[in-house]
Amino acid sequence: MHKKTMTFRCLLLAALLCPLASVAQQAPATADIRDLASSPRWLTTKVYIEGAPQTDVKANYPGVVGISTWDPERNRYEFFYTDTGKSKYDNGGGGYFFITGDHKTHVLVPDVGPTKTMVRRLETLNQCEFTYSREVPRDMVENNPLVRIHVVHAPYTGTVETLSALKPGTPATP
Template identity: 65%
Template sequence: MRRLNAVFTSLLLSCFLIPHASATEHVVPEADIHALASSPQWLTTKVYIEGEPDKDVKANYPGVVGLSMWDPLRNRYEFFYTDTGRSKHADGGGGYFMVTGDRKTHILIPDLGPNRTIVRRLEKLDNSEFTYSREVPRDMIPTQPPVRIYVVHAPYKGPIKTAMSN
């Protein structure tokens, strides 16, 4: 009986003392949603189609190009035109956003406009880059087959100043 107790005690102690594989694996840092607050404005710098990262197709996807503002404390967003700084809020370019608990999905819930909830895959988010991807019809033409576009943003340092409507 003592021998059996000693074996069980040894096994129990070994569980605590030997590191598990999951505890020693390299952990990839997760996107920090508060990185959106590191810049008052973000500018779309590039749009590319999956598999073609060297080909910028911003001209084919004007609906996703612009300046944006993010307020992680209120979970509010708003988009603006890059030439005038005018808000896109009335056309669905403003509302609430959320990031899923696994920090892989970025969801927009517009206040107004024709769009409903927009689900985007969060590709990268830190103080210097915000990139998401989503499936849309090629060139945003409804009859075209879907493609996955990647929309890259960087902190904006230009002359246009914007302010959130809400």
């Protein structure tokens, strides 16, 4: 019941935020959720603050950096550490996701962990790149002013094996 309440609240929040984001750069109408399935795993390649795309600040935002899997058929995601391939599932790094019908908002609903539903602006989604943005405290330090970070991903072709931590009975990601 709690998941349904959270999902409803998330949908309501996404509907309220969409008109406010209309002046921002948006993903093209041709973006397709199935493009997430074009690669079994995606790697964070760059993080930058809005207005400064030439400066990579990944080191300041380690919480958003990693390898991720997306299963659009079941709307499931899971995040992994880039060095070990260990799952971030127990800290909110796995659950359900959806992209709104206007292709402008990407919403995550974690299964477990301290993180609640997260609404992100979809910037780019195609077979070569997946980029979202969201507002966070600068350098992810509480009480710092908010900045909009852009998190860029590319299909992952490295050798790190990712080991899913999805609980038994939970649909697995690829």
